[in-house]
Amino acid sequence: MEQPRPGAPAAQLPEGAVSLLDREGSLQRDERFARYLPYLDTLIEDRMRQMYRWMVTERRLDREATSLQRQGQLALWVPAIGQEGAQAGALAALHQDDWIFPTYREHLMALARGVTPRQLLLLFRGAAHAGWDAEQHRVQPYTLVLAAQTLHATGYAWGIARDQAGWDQDRRAQDGQITLACYGDGASSEGDVHESMVFAASYDLPVVFFCQNNHWAISVPSSTQTRVPLARRAAGYGFEGVTVDGNDPLAVYAVTAWAAEQARTGAGPVLVEADTYRVGAHTTADDPTKYRTAEEEQAFAALDPLTRFETHLRATGVLDDAFAAEVHDEAEQLAAQTREAVLGMTPETIGTLDDVFAHTYAEPHPLIEEEQAWHHQWQAGFADLESAPEVAGGESTVPVDGPEGAPA
Ligand SMILES: Cc1ncc(C[n+]2csc(CCOP(=O)(O)OP(=O)(O)O)c2C)c(N)n1
Numbered sequence: 001m002e003q004p005r006p007g008a009p010a011a012q013l014p015e016g017a018v019s020l021l022d023r024e025g026s027l028q029r030d031e032r033f034a035r036y037l038p039y040l041d042t043l044i045e046d047r048m049r050q051m052y053r054w055m056v057t058e059r060r061l062d063r064e065a066t067s068l069q070r071q072g073q074l075a076l077w078v079p080a081i082g083q084e085g086a087q088a089g090a091l092a093a094l095h096q097d098d099w100i101f102p103t104y105r106e107h108l109m110a111l112a113r114g115v116t117p118r119q120l121l122l123l124f125r126g127a128a129h130a131g132w133d134a135e136q137h138r139v140q141p142y143t144l145v146l147a148a149q150t151l152h153a154t155g156y157a158w159g160i161a162r163d164q165a166g167w168d169q170d171r172r173a174q175d176g177q178i179t180l181a182c183y184g185d186g187a188s189s190e191g192d193v194h195e196s197m198v199f200a201a202s203y204d205l206p207v208v209f210f211c212q213n214n215h216w217a218i219s220v221p222s223s224t225q226t227r228v229p230l231a232r233r234a235a236g237y238g239f240e241g242v243t244v245d246g247n248d249p250l251a252v253y254a255v256t257a258w259a260a261e262q263a264r265t266g267a268g269p270v271l272v273e274a275d276t277y278r279v280g281a282h283t284t285a286d287d288p289t290k291y292r293t294a295e296e297e298q299a300f301a302a303l304d305p306l307t308r309f310e311t312h313l314r315a316t317g318v319l320d321d322a323f324a325a326e327v328h329d330e331a332e333q334l335a336a337q338t339r340e341a342v343l344g345m346t347p348e349t350i351g352t353l354d355d356v357f358a359h360t361y362a363e364p365h366p367l368i369e370e371e372q373a374w375h376h377q378w379q380a381g382f383a384d385l386e387s388a389p390e391v392a393g394g395e396s397t398v399p400v401d402g403p404e405g406a407p408a
């Protein structure tokens with residue numbers, strides 16, 4: 001048996017973490033969590049079936065996208081398998097007009113809010129213009145610059161608060177929108193998160209910080225990012241932080257619904273840390289076997305959120321074979337449509353790199369012109385290669401470092 005490496009994550013929740021579904025998918029109404037249980041009682045069966053649909057759909061689309069990347073159709077894919085429970089629970093707890101500020105892994109949230117697979121995958125194809133109408137879906141664009149979106153979510157929440165209460169009035173007792181600031185365990189080490197939390201606390205802003213602690217920041221375990229459960233950091237900013245079982249969609253729902261109500265009614269920000277697990281690689285460019293053991297992966301596999309949730313829904317009569325089959329059929333159809341959409345992405349429809357240069361600034365800019373000229377020169381280095389017949393074992397003529405004088 002491989003030995004766990006120092007600091008390797010254990011499939012065990014920190015003391016006091018809120019968990020309602022046990023490992024067998026049976027609901028335990030633990031009175032220690034009494035303040036969250038009333039929210040659970042508001043979760044109607046239709047909403048639970050919807051959460052299940054979101055989770056199955058995300059997982060199926062995720063697998064399709066991974067295959068498409070492996071087949072050279074996408075530049076990159078960021079798998080979210082294992083995190084469906086955390087995302088479904090948090091999303092179900094929001095109002096339709098609450099704003100989501102995602103990282104790059106909130107596929108379930110984006111899809112469930114109506115972003116199409118094509119819109120989502122254009123980004124991972126590397127299209128010149130990708131994205132969606134943030135206003136329509138109330139989902140901001142994906143943010144690859146770690147933690148930047150926590151600042152955006154906080155700033156937006158400030159705007160919401162001021163719009164609703166005016167500049168001089170107390171926001172308390174307002175009942176308006178909130179923002180959900182998604183970030184990861186690794187991003188929690190970024191200064192942006194600190195600044196966001198200070199600011200949100202200073203002005204009682206309606207923001208829920210939603211940290212998906214999936215135990216890894218690429219190859220760095222979360223134990224390196226923090227000595228304490230990340231939720232405990234909230235105390236230092238003067239607001240509440242709760243660690244919840246991120247593989248338990250019902251617990252995440254109940255805790256996030258409570259947190260959202262705090263934020264919505266003017267009590268200020270809350271930090272929800274969903275303790276979950278990134279089942280796959282960080283991205284398709286990563287190989288997790290280099291830094292974690294098969295034993296660790298198996299231990300977390302036993303906590304699979306979809307299995308636990310489905311077991312619970314079946315046991316309570318919320319879900320039956322017919323509904324499960326219908327959802328899986330829909331997911332298959334969506335996967336097929338996704339594949340078709342991606343195979344239909346051509347340079348004509350997704351644009352070229354020149355489009356990126358053209359749209360970086362509204363007006364011409366000397367630096368952009370310089371970089372574009374360099375790029376054209378670099379690309380011209382491939383001309384021989386394209387026209388020359390293939391030479392077995394021949395040396396590549398591709399200039400690795402680009403032409404001389406390339407901008408630094
Ligand atoms: C500001 C910044 N620094 C570094 C990176 C490179 N990077 C991309 S993802 C990542 C790890 C993020 O881990 P975590 O926040 O736990 O999110 P996860 O990918 O696990 O969902 C790093 C370091 C980046 N994108 N942005």
Ligand SMILES: [Mg+2]
Pocket residue numbers: 184185186212213214215216217218
């Ligand atoms: Mg992480």
